[in-house]
Amino acid sequence: MFLPITTIRERFQACGLRPTRQREIIYAALASAKSHPSADELLDLARHIDEELSLATVYNTLEALCDAGLARRLSAAGVGPCRFDADVSDHAHAVTPSGEVRDLPHDLSRQLLDALPQEKLDEVARRLGVAIERVNLQLVVRPDQPPAQS
Amino acid sequence: MFLPITTIRERFQACGLRPTRQREIIYAALASAKSHPSADELLDLARHIDEELSLATVYNTLEALCDAGLARRLSAAGVGPCRFDADVSDHAHAVTPSGEVRDLPHDLSRQLLDALPQEKLDEVARRLGVAIERVNLQLVVRPDQPPAQS
DNA sequence: GTACGTGCAAAATGTTTGCATCATT
DNA sequence: AATGATGCAAACATTTTGCACGTAC
Numbered sequence: 001m002f003l004p005i006t007t008i009r010e011r012f013q014a015c016g017l018r019p020t021r022q023r024e025i026i027y028a029a030l031a032s033a034k035s036h037p038s039a040d041e042l043l044d045l046a047r048h049i050d051e052e053l054s055l056a057t058v059y060n061t062l063e064a065l066c067d068a069g070l071a072r073r074l075s076a077a078g079v080g081p082c083r084f085d086a087d088v089s090d091h092a093h094a095v096t097p098s099g100e101v102r103d104l105p106h107d108l109s110r111q112l113l114d115a116l117p118q119e120k121l122d123e124v125a126r127r128l129g130v131a132i133e134r135v136n137l138q139l140v141v142r143p144d145q146p147p148a149q150s
Numbered sequence: 151m152f153l154p155i156t157t158i159r160e161r162f163q164a165c166g167l168r169p170t171r172q173r174e175i176i177y178a179a180l181a182s183a184k185s186h187p188s189a190d191e192l193l194d195l196a197r198h199i200d201e202e203l204s205l206a207t208v209y210n211t212l213e214a215l216c217d218a219g220l221a222r223r224l225s226a227a228g229v230g231p232c233r234f235d236a237d238v239s240d241h242a243h244a245v246t247p248s249g250e251v252r253d254l255p256h257d258l259s260r261q262l263l264d265a266l267p268q269e270k271l272d273e274v275a276r277r278l279g280v281a282i283e284r285v286n287l288q289l290v291v292r293p294d295q296p297p298a299q300s
Numbered sequence: 301g302t303a304c305g306t307g308c309a310a311a312a313t314g315t316t317t318g319c320a321t322c323a324t325t
Numbered sequence: 326a327a328t329g330a331t332g333c334a335a336a337c338a339t340t341t342t343g344c345a346c347g348t349a350c
Contacts, residue, residue, distance in 0.1 A: 054332045075225030078232040130291035141280035204307045
């Protein structure tokens with residue numbers, strides 16, 4: 001469930017991040033969360049372990065993690081608070097109108113992302129005069145099952 | 151440059167939106183903007199025409215437009231204010247780390263989106279138990295830098 | 301006339317910052 | 326010891342809301 005503390009420290013060291021207790025707790029909580037928590041939700045999770053943790057530290061830590069490449073900011077349809085993901089591998093998301101974000105099954109993420117022709121991405125880069133850092137694929141979805149209410 | 155007022159009114163009527171002066175101005179400004187303005191930027195644009203327009207009306211109108219399907223909310227990398235787009239056709243965006251959003255050339259948008267295999271999207275819908283409303287494709291880019299040599 | 305839209309200000313929400321203190325190097 | 330992180334509160338940025346008034350139907 002939780003990443004071993006040694007793994008966390010190795011990753012921090014590799015990025016030059018100081019391994020403070022708070023950062024370790026926040027990163028462990030983010031990495032173990034199946035959802036993509038907001039800073040606020042992450043504070044709740046992390047406070048199960050350290051009652052004294054502050055929201056400012058959560059924000060500071062998330063920024064440090066994103067800068068270091070250990071986490072990513074997710075833009076959930078432009079509504080609600082920003083969400084975070086400790087899985088920095090290329091993968092696609094399903095977002096609901098209400099701002100929930102779920103991972104796609106990893107094999108499908110891969111198949112969809114691999115379907116994008118590299119030469120077209122290169123052409124975009126050339127025509128816009130930019131370098132493409134990564135591809136962000138979101139499927140905007142709505143639940144199939146009607147909520148038994150009229 | 152600007153949509154004819156008759157076109158705007160037709161669209162509003164088709165959606166059941168009351169054609170108020172403010173809404174017409176805001177929609178015309180949004181539709182004519184090549185960028186993807188935030189509510190605040192849109193207020194600046196629209197105030198060239200109506201000095202009295204309020205930010206609350208801009209937000210209310212943008213929500214009405216999005217609900218009516220005449221505009222879309224863009225999630226610009228999770229930073230800064232929400233951005234809006236009056237082009238509701240399927241197209242991809244390039245987003246910079248600073249939160250700027252540009253359209254991809256329309257032909258490339260189309261080619262990239264068409265490359266996603268429909269049967270894989272169907273499989274996602276089936277496996278997640280959702281309906282896919284649309285596909286959101288963003289290329290995270292950074293301005294070109296001199297090519298590195300190896 | 302009724303229902304809905306507008307404008308203002310205030311509130312709510314989400315995020316960043318200044319600063320004294322504390323921990324890691 | 327020096328540098329950088331934490332926690333608190335206050336500031337800041339963004340968006341929503343309550344309400345009196347105005348406008349479209």
